[in-house]
Amino acid sequence: MREVAVIGVGMTLFGRHTDKTIRELGEEALWATLQDAGVKPRDIQVAYVGNALGRLSGQEMIAGQMLLREVGITSIPITRVEDACASASFAFRESWLAVASGLYDVALAVGVEKMTNGTTEEVTRALAGASDTELEAGLGITFPGVFAMVARRHMHQYGTTREQMAQVSVKNHDNGALNPRSQFQKRFTVEEVLASRPIARPLNLFDCCPISDGCAAAVLVAKDLVSRYTTRPIWIAGSGQASGAFEPAADITIFKPTLMASRAAYTMAGMGPEDIDLAEVHDCFTIAEVIHTEDLGFAPKGEGGPFIQGGNTAIGGPIPINTSGGLLAKGHPVGATGLAQIVEIVEQLRGQSASRQVEGAKVGLAMCLGGFMHSDAGTVAAHILKS
Secondary structure, eight states, X not given: OOOEEEEEEEEOOOBOOTTOOHHHHHHHHHHHHHHHHTOOGGGOOEEEEEOOOHXXXXXXXXXXXXXXXXXXXXXXXXXXXXXXXXXXXXXXXXXXXXHHTTSOSEEEEEEEEEOTTSOHHHHHHHHGGGSOTTTTGGGTOOHHHHHHHHHHHHHHHHOOOHHHHHHHXXXXXXXXXXXXXXXXXXXXXXXXXXXXXXXXXXXXXXXXXXXXXXXXXEEEEEGGGHHHHOSOOEEEEEEEEEEOOOOTTOOTXXXXXXXXXXXXXXXXXXXXXXXXXEEEOOOSBHHHHHHHHHHTTSSOTTOHHHHHHTTTTSTTSSSXXXXXXXXXXXXXXXXXXXXXXXXHHHHHHHTOOGGGOOTTOOEEEEEEEEEEETXXXXXXXXXXXXX
């Protein structure tokens, strides 16, 4: 396997883009990415495009070919990747594999989603496709309910409190207020999170990520070509992927695919949790970040709530998590989220994150979860990047 670097990243503002089509979102992010990388459209040899909810944008197929044509990228292999919320993470992983294997030298990873075309009911129905639609979603078990059950169980087993979960939202909205590409720029107190409208108890409105539009992308190249394009590469040190076992009566406070995917990434990188300077994780709901903090090895099992409440995951703490604002504040255009995480990590490792910069950051981890069924995460991607 060859060493692979990220040489360029770009993304749109995440949010409600009622005045923009999926084509326009893609064009904006792709031009920014190509310019950041210093590559020309003709340099791209292969592309993978994460997109999960084409039914909402109306572009259910060949979204990649349509987007890339707008910036002059045609004729090359272009593959759509769908893996629920982790679609863009796996577009990134496939791009890495394509270059690391030696098959291609320059790859483009893209993630795009336009969700605000639909009503809340239509979006909920579309997202339900990331579960077992016959045996779970079809019976009314949608994701707010799933993560509410996860939260209840974590509270029961470990004594996690609503205040500790609310602190995740407070922290991430604090970070989002520092991120000009974040959907929400407003800060909240713990009391305001607890007083927000109930969605699925114990989760309230500010415990949940929003419906969003957006696009993000990255250019990856083989080591021997890096000097042609940049003097500040960010290296892909480790990559892991795992799917759920979906065992009966599993412990829903542990996401086993996260354990397996992160272990694979740590092993490949020759690192452990103690080597990570910051992380972007899939905080679709506040309880999810609590569990990821534990499963990634940053806090002992059951102690994620107090760990977060103690400020350990805030900017300036031992392991800043979701410096971008995370899904809760930055937004969650499903097919784009995984690459937005990569954008944040790359910019942090370059020292380009302004008032939310993690001082001295050299190593970052991006973790994204896709789908949930039968008491387990559907699939998880974990990537470790280093400067």
